[in-house]
Structures are given as structure tokens and as C-alpha cells.
Amino acid sequence: MTISNQLRYSFKKVLIKIFNFPAHRINKNYQQWLKTPLRPAVAKAKAGKQGFGGAGHVISIIVPVFNTPDDFLRQCIESVINQTYENWELILVDDASILPSVKNTVREYTKKDKRVKYLFRQENGNICQASNDGLAVAKGEYIGFLDHDDLLWPNALYEVIKILNQKPHVQFIYTDEDKIEENTGKHVDPFFKPDWSPELLRSVNYINHFTVIKKELISKTGNFRVGYEGAQDWDLYLRVIQLLEKTGFCHPLNPKNPIQHISKILYSWRKSRSSTASRSGAKDKQHAYINQKKVLEDDIKVRNCNGEVTPTKYLGIWNVKYKIKGNPLVSIIIPTKDQYPYISKCLESLIDKSVYRNYELVIVDTGSSDKRVWQLYENIKRKHEKTKMLRWNGEFNFSEVCNYGVKKAHGDYLLLLNNDTEIIEPKWIDYLLGFAQQLLVGAVGAKLLYPNGRIQHAGIIFDPKNKINGLTLPDHAYKCRFNNIDYGLDNPRLYSMNNYLAVTGACLMIDRKKYTNVGGFDGQFQIAFNDVDLCLRLFKKGYFNVCIPDPILIHHESVSVKKLADSSRNSKFFEKELSILHNKWQNNINNDPFTSHNYWKIYHL
Incomplete structure (x- = not known):
């Protein structure tokens, strides 16, 4: 009954891999998997244009720009223009780039499409100031954030709008993502995220990209905080969610949950040497980790808790050790x-x-x-x-x-x-x-x-292929892996706080x-x-x-x-109780919010 189970997640400042099998197998399976879901998803999105393609909510996509290589910037802008949902505005905020190609390209696209807008800052500030400038002029009811060298999938906004139409109470949406190799342009490293997982978010910024948030909610937080560069997105997410937790019940089983995860890859993060999607890029941004700790310490204070934020062996993965209240028995x-x-x-x-x-x-x-x-x-x-x-x-x-x-x-x-x-x-x-x-x-x-x-x-996890008499068997995550071996970036979830069913x-x-x-x-x-x-x-x-x-x-x-396989243990009890478990909890077992169904599809290819 041993299975390997690792999710794989990433966050803004360091590449995180948590699959329980080698990266080359992940990507080999992912290439095979991509051949089936990509085209149908896009085709479905194009067909959906007839329903609400040019109507509905305006989504403002903010892109802070600084010295972006021209081909990357063009691909980024084109990925927005090619969206099958049409009611958007793209706000490019140039943070005083030195490269002349940046301004030229930005102006070129604003002439081509009136939905593309720009701001040219007179002096270089930082990503927080540039993002706040974009927020100040954004007209959309919802705000999406896109890095200047990354890509949206053609159906990204369609999927977001579909959720907003189906669930108007939703105010915070995030999607799955993958990476693009710099030299080959190949899509690799898929990250199939869990649904809303508070402990995991307070250990690592698993939400990352693509995120769409109601503008009114962002404004209530005071927008991005200058001085939190490198962890500014994580900081914003936590402060937004703090507001949502005060006004609503944020839980995967709540039909009015304001936090919605779209379990589809809709964003691709470029693995360039200067990008934090690559290991070399992550090493150059040590200040990000200092600010990450500050973000988590702030979150603890706002929640009226008392705890210590402690690092792990993986940069960007943190744990919280809460101080005990009183001296209870x-x-x-x-x-x-x-x-x-x-x-x-x-x-x-x-x-x-x-x-x-x-x-x-x-x-x-x-x-x-x-x-x-x-x-x-x-x-x-x-x-x-x-x-x-x-x-x-x-x-x-x-x-x-x-x-x-x-x-x-x-x-x-x-x-x-x-x-x-x-x-x-x-x-x-x-x-x-x-x-x-x-x-x-x-x-x-x-x-x-x-x-x-x-x-x-x-x-505890529920692998749909791990069955007895046709019933999925609960099993242990990471079972039989060595705890004291450094697997590089393949097992950091073993060092983070996690929600499980x-x-x-x-x-x-x-x-x-x-x-x-x-x-x-x-x-x-x-x-x-x-x-x-x-x-x-x-x-x-x-x-x-x-x-x-x-x-x-x-x-x-x-x-x-004894163990199930031992003759001294009554396997009939075991099978009977597994049946009772499924009769009570079939829907939860089949729809584990903390392990994506797409993860299992790739795992079992």
C-alpha cells in the first residue's frame, strides 16, 4: 500500500518542487499530458466568447516593467491581447527602464490596441511603487497581476470570468501555473496547487500566479507596502485574506467561500537566469527572504497570535512556532x-x-x-x-x-x-x-x-489508483522516503506546515x-x-x-x-470499515481539496 505523494508548488522568489518522483519524469509526463487538455480548454474558451466575450467585469492587468528583453516583453503583451475574453485593460508601468526598446515597444502596442495603456515613471522606484501607480489608474473591478516576462494562457481571463459569473461572492482567485524554459521555450514544472490552505500559505507563498483580486479589497489593505519588495505579493495576499477572514468564512466546503482556486494551469513563469523561477535568480535575491520573515511576523500580530517565525533548510520555506497560551493540562x-x-x-x-x-x-x-x-x-x-x-x-x-x-x-x-x-x-x-x-x-x-x-x-492522502475492492484507500504522504537525505528542491513540503483532510x-x-x-x-x-x-x-x-x-x-x-497483511489481523474488519468510510465520506475522498486531481493524472501517466 506504499505510494509516493508529493505535490509541487512554487512561489515568487524561489523554485519549489515537491513531487515525489524525479523532475525528468514529471516533465516527461507533463509533455504527454499537455497534448490533451490545452487545445480543448482554449477551444472551449473561444466558444464561450459568444456568451460574454466582450461583456461583463473589466479586469485590469497590471504589469510593472523594468529593462525587459524585447522579445520577452512582446510575448507577455501578446499573451494578454490573445485572451479569448475581451473586456480587459493592460496597464504597463515602466519603472524608468534604461533600455530604449522598452518604451518603444510599449508605445507600439498602445497604438495597436486601445486597451493597452502605459505609465512611464520618471525615476526608478521599485516593484511596489510601480504596482501602486498601476492600481491608481486601473478602472477594472478586478485586478490581475502579471510579471513582465511571463505569459497568460489564452483562456486565463475566460476561466476567471466564468467563476465570477457562477460565484459572484468570490473576491480572490488564483490558478495553477507552470514554467517556460529560457532556451527551448518548453513548458515544464507544472504546479497543481491545493485549494485554500491557510497553514501552507503561512509557510510558503504557494498562491503566487495567476492571481485576480477585487480592486475594492486591495484598496482596503492600502495596496502594496513599500519596503516589502521581494515578498510584496505574499504580503498583499495575506493582508487581503485577513480582511476576508473577518467578513466571511474562508473554507473549501463553504459554498460562499470568497477564495476560489481554479485548478487549471493558466500562467507560465519564465525560467530566465535573471528570473526568480530559476535557482540562480533566487540566489541573487536574499533580501526577499528577509522581507518574507517580516511579512509572516506581521501576519501573526494582525491575527492576535504570539509565535516565532523560523527558517527551514529551504530558503523561502518558513514555519511558525506558536507560543502556548497559559499552562493547560x-x-x-x-x-x-x-x-x-x-x-x-x-x-x-x-x-x-x-x-x-x-x-x-x-x-x-x-x-x-x-x-x-x-x-x-x-x-x-x-x-x-x-x-x-x-x-x-x-x-x-x-x-x-x-x-x-x-x-x-x-x-x-x-x-x-x-x-x-x-x-x-x-x-x-x-x-x-x-x-x-x-x-x-x-x-x-x-x-x-x-x-x-x-x-x-x-x-494522509487519497490516491485514486490505490484501491481495495474498488474503494480508495487512505495512505500516508511521503511514505518510505528518507527524512534526512537532501533531495535538493524536490521535497521542501516536508519542512513546511500543511493542511490535509x-x-x-x-x-x-x-x-x-x-x-x-x-x-x-x-x-x-x-x-x-x-x-x-x-x-x-x-x-x-x-x-x-x-x-x-x-x-x-x-x-x-x-x-x-499487527499489519493488514498479517494473518492475526482480521482483514474483514478492515474491508468493512473501509466500506463504512466511503459510505460516509465518498465525496470528500474523491475531491480532496489539498491534492489536485490533475496531480494524480500526471502521476499515473
Whole structure:
């Protein structure tokens, strides 16, 4: 049941790749995939012109220009002129370019098409000032942003207008994107983005291009902030979304969600040596990373949170470590039976290494016969005063065992922990608790490793090709990849905060009130998918489930109840519970907002 799953995302100042297979395979599959969707999409857009081609919302596209190579600038402008939706204006803001070809080309196109307009700044300022000048003269109800050497696909504005017509409440739209190789002009590196993912956006600017925002909303934020160059788009997105979160419910399941993701590639980012789409370009813009940290720190303050923005090994990927509010009691609930080598390591590592001390241990024993285990419990009670030893005498049912432990626990926060885990990060409770205290966060999961250093869990995914009896099987993202190997830019999502539909119950923290609000674990799931079901109920309630990379634990995985392939484990229960899961959550499983359906199409070519 092992699968590889990596999304791939990029952002303005550094090329980010997160696919779980080599880049050459990505691009080979992408070339094959391009042959089918591109022409039909454009043809459909042209046919749609008859419906609203020259009517409807005006979209103002702002392009700050500075010393752009002439052929790149012409291609950029032509990509707008060739849009199948016609009601737009293109505002070219030249930031005092030295190259004479820039002004000549701009004037040439303004004579050809009255929708092309220009501003010539008298002195060089920066991208924020140039963009704000464009905003000041823009007449469109919606604003799109385009870099001076990049391209829009012919159906880009058509797709945007189609969404605005279908969903007039939408105020913020973003699309998927790819890259263009400088020498060959070949389209490569597709980035199929997730739908609105708040934790990911506060870790990396995954939204990037192509973005269209209601002008009124941008004006309320005060436009681009000078001094945030290199991170100005990320800064704007976060400030706009802060406003949207105050006035509406931004969630993928909300039919009135003001944030809309168009799951189509509609923008191509040029990989020139001077562009940040290339690695060499990214290295020249260290100031961008300084400003990125400032952007995220500002976001934390505006949200009335207290946290530290910390860098990762990848420039441009950040994590937030939220400071704990107060000193709440955390109840760590551990169902267990025998398996002395594992439970002893779990409990001893927890007590010896955990920095956060206000926790109680709630051990629910489901029938141990090993005398060493019972002696271990006595020793643990002497080492940690807040320890409860409970006996479960009924038939094994993981969900009911956990619910029983919760009932006997006193903590405001619940931490469900498997008996075959081992703590290796001293601040694991602190990191989990900081997220669990966030208002819109449901379940918080952790990165788990096998003893050999390979990844066991980093979020739960639903590969449509990974089935049992025709039913999609939940599985772990990045499973069996090494955590400590540097894959270059192929695996940075392993170091960022991520939203998933579900995280594993092997290590899961949740606010007790939220757990109670959704009814705890469902007893129908006796041995499997209880965590997935819990997380999906949280998601349905409007919470976001999070997997964070900091609290790394070792997970020996299923040593108590064995693995599915073992004869001692009742596979009939497993298959029955998978069927129950699909009966309850078929639509969510088939439409995972955090993993694009187009990603899977390319993965399985």
C-alpha cells in the first residue's frame, strides 16, 4: 500500500518542487499530458466568447516593467491581447527602464490596441511603487497581476470570468501555473496547487500566479507596502485574506467561500537566469527572504497570535512556532497491550525528553499478560505523578478505548498516542499544543519516522489508483522516503506546515471541546480509519487539520494489532470499515481539496 505523494508548488522568489518522483519524469509526463487538455480548454474558451466575450467585469492587468528583453516583453503583451475574453485593460508601468526598446515597444502596442495603456515613471522606484501607480489608474473591478516576462494562457481571463459569473461572492482567485524554459521555450514544472490552505500559505507563498483580486479589497489593505519588495505579493495576499477572514468564512466546503482556486494551469513563469523561477535568480535575491520573515511576523500580530517565525533548510520555506497560551493540562491517552519493548520505550522517552511538563498520562491497557508491563506501569506512576492506569476488559475497539480514556482524562487538550511511538523531539508537545490552540485548527498531526529514518507519516492522502475492492484507500504522504537525505528542491513540503483532510491518530492532538463537539471517535471503526473519520468530521465542521514537520517521532507501526497483511489481523474488519468510510465520506475522498486531481493524472501517466 506504499505510494509516493508529493505535490509541487512554487512561489515568487524561489523554485519549489515537491513531487515525489524525479523532475525528468514529471516533465516527461507533463509533455504527454499537455497534448490533451490545452487545445480543448482554449477551444472551449473561444466558444464561450459568444456568451460574454466582450461583456461583463473589466479586469485590469497590471504589469510593472523594468529593462525587459524585447522579445520577452512582446510575448507577455501578446499573451494578454490573445485572451479569448475581451473586456480587459493592460496597464504597463515602466519603472524608468534604461533600455530604449522598452518604451518603444510599449508605445507600439498602445497604438495597436486601445486597451493597452502605459505609465512611464520618471525615476526608478521599485516593484511596489510601480504596482501602486498601476492600481491608481486601473478602472477594472478586478485586478490581475502579471510579471513582465511571463505569459497568460489564452483562456486565463475566460476561466476567471466564468467563476465570477457562477460565484459572484468570490473576491480572490488564483490558478495553477507552470514554467517556460529560457532556451527551448518548453513548458515544464507544472504546479497543481491545493485549494485554500491557510497553514501552507503561512509557510510558503504557494498562491503566487495567476492571481485576480477585487480592486475594492486591495484598496482596503492600502495596496502594496513599500519596503516589502521581494515578498510584496505574499504580503498583499495575506493582508487581503485577513480582511476576508473577518467578513466571511474562508473554507473549501463553504459554498460562499470568497477564495476560489481554479485548478487549471493558466500562467507560465519564465525560467530566465535573471528570473526568480530559476535557482540562480533566487540566489541573487536574499533580501526577499528577509522581507518574507517580516511579512509572516506581521501576519501573526494582525491575527492576535504570539509565535516565532523560523527558517527551514529551504530558503523561502518558513514555519511558525506558536507560543502556548497559559499552562493547560494535556492528557496523553495511550491504548496498549503487552509489547513491553515498545511501550517501555514510548513511556520512558516521553517522560525523559518532554520539555512541557503539565501533562497527565492516561494508559488504557486492553489485556496485557506480560508481568513486565504491569511493573513498568508502577515505575511510571512513581516517575510521573499524573498517571492514570485504566483497564479495558471488553472486546478490542480502538475507537471505544480512546473514548474511554478521554472520558477519564482531565486535560483541556487531548493527545492520542500509539504505544509503538518513541519521542525524539523534546518540544513535541509544545509545537503540537501551539497549533491545537488556534481557533480554526482541528486535529494536529506530526511527522513520524520508521526506525530506519524513512518517513512513515506526514499527512494522509487519497490516491485514486490505490484501491481495495474498488474503494480508495487512505495512505500516508511521503511514505518510505528518507527524512534526512537532501533531495535538493524536490521535497521542501516536508519542512513546511500543511493542511490535509486527515492526519494519523498515532500522534494526534486536539482541543477537548472540539473533540467533544464532533462526538469523539466513531465506534463503527474498530481497528482502522477512526482517525480519518474523526478528521473528516472536524473538516466538515469548518476546522483545518494540520500536519507540522517539527515534532518528529519514531513509529514502529501496528506492533500491537499487527499489519493488514498479517494473518492475526482480521482483514474483514478492515474491508468493512473501509466500506463504512466511503459510505460516509465518498465525496470528500474523491475531491480532496489539498491534492489536485490533475496531480494524480500526471502521476499515473
